[in-house]
Amino acid sequence: MGENIAAAGDSVPGLPLRKRIKWDLVALVASAAALYGLSLAFPQKGEMALEVSWEFFKEMVFILPAVLIVMGLFGVWVKREVVVRYLGRDSGIGGLFLAILLGTLPTGPLYVAFPLAAMLLKKGARVAGVMLFLSAWACIKLPQEIMELQFLGLEFTLLRLGLTVAVLIPMVLLAETLYHRGGSREMQPVNEEGAGEVETETVAGMENPGTSEENVPA
Amino acid sequence: MGMSTTSIVIDAFVAVCLILSLVKSREKTKTALLIAWNGMKRLVPSVLAVIAVIGLIVGFIPPKWIASSIGGESGFVGVLVAALIGSVLFIPAIIAFPLARSLLDMGAGVMAIAAFITTLTMIGFVFLPIEIKELGKRFALLRNGLSFVAALIIAVIIGLVLG
Known part of the structure; x- marks a missing residue:
């Protein structure tokens, strides 16, 4: 009876109904209905809410497809060995700083970073590096820092940024240790093999095209 | 902001990468676009839901x-x-x-x-x-x-x- 609920081909038949409901679609319908309903009930606040959502929607339309194409190109062209060398477990402190640097490139909201981060993990980047990449993406953005400087002053801004880098590095190293300890065995094949989504084997052995330098400097 | 300078720069940059990739290999570019499309299908419902929630938080x-x-x-x-x-x-x-x-x-x-x-x-x-x-x-x-x-x-x- 769950057949008609999960029409997509990627779901495994025989799963319990609870697992086959598309929860993201349920959340979408619920939140959109709440936004619409509340906006009708309170037109003044609703106008503000709809305007904010509309701004984010436009941002998504212009940035999400581009970032996903970058992810696809990265998956197809960048060799696994390159990622392992610069962002893998043996890349040391330099790899961690490279991860922060990649995260600070001005590229839109946090959610577009998640598929990129997943791709980096699949290609053999270390967990701590990917976590730093995401955290840097989230909290070190140039336009945002200008606002912080303006309203909270140079001392506060510099102290906060410096401490963020200094405190996050030991934190992600701890997180990485916890991640690999117990229970994470089933995650390993995903990281190692790319979950069948990207065939890294076919990528290996190809020459390096110009598109690779966007993410990993030679 | 919408179509901000940042998104113009990113979109232009990605367009150049895509053309370079297409010149190098048609098949690989097709695979890359397929990966992007799958990601799109996977992400869009949750991203739209989050956008609605952000509107609710900021507005209400x-x-x-x-x-x-x-x-x-x-x-x-x-x-x-x-x-x-x-x-x-x-x-x-x-x-x-x-x-x-x-x-x-x-x-x-x-x-x-x-x-x-x-x-x-x-x-x-x-x-x-x-x-x-x-x-x-x-x-x-x-x-x-x-x-x-x-x-x-x-x-x-x-x-x-x-x-």
Whole structure:
């Protein structure tokens, strides 16, 4: 009876109904209905809410497809060995700083970073590096820092940024240790093999095209 | 902002990469676009839901509530409350930094404001479902949990130095 609920081909038949409901679609319908309903009930606040959502929607339309194409190109062209060398477990402190640097490139909201981060993990980047990449993406953005400087002053801004880098590095190293300890065995094949989504084997052995330098400097 | 300079630059950059890739290999470009398309299908419903939730938060939670819950309190409880509010809320920088300034002027502690700003920028609980979907529960919970601890440490140090 769950057949008609999960029409997509990627779901495994025989799963319990609870697992086959598309929860993201349920959340979408619920939140959109709440936004619409509340906006009708309170037109003044609703106008503000709809305007904010509309701004984010436009941002998504212009940035999400581009970032996903970058992810696809990265998956197809960048060799696994390159990622392992610069962002893998043996890349040391330099790899961690490279991860922060990649995260600070001005590229839109946090959610577009998640598929990129997943791709980096699949290609053999270390967990701590990917976590730093995401955290840097989230909290070190140039336009945002200008606002912080303006309203909270140079001392506060510099102290906060410096401490963020200094405190996050030991934190992600701890997180990485916890991640690999117990229970994470089933995650390993995903990281190692790319979950069948990207065939890294076919990528290996190809020459390096110009598109690779966007993410990993030679 | 919408079609901002940033998105124009990114889109142009991606277009150039795509053309280069197409010149190099048609098949590989096709695979890349397929990966992108699959990601799109996977992400769009949750991203749209998050966008609606952000609209709800910004539109229907009055800044006065935030001010009253962070403003008066001091000490570690105040810091913890500020950090929690910062992690759960999603406020654009345009609203967040002026709000933080006015809270400071109203007498809120530097430590609490630092906790608020740090968790606000570093932790987005609204994005957690997408992070779990893309990177797994273990990864997402570890990163967000330890980021929260990191934010508290950062706030305490800022408070001790500047307070």
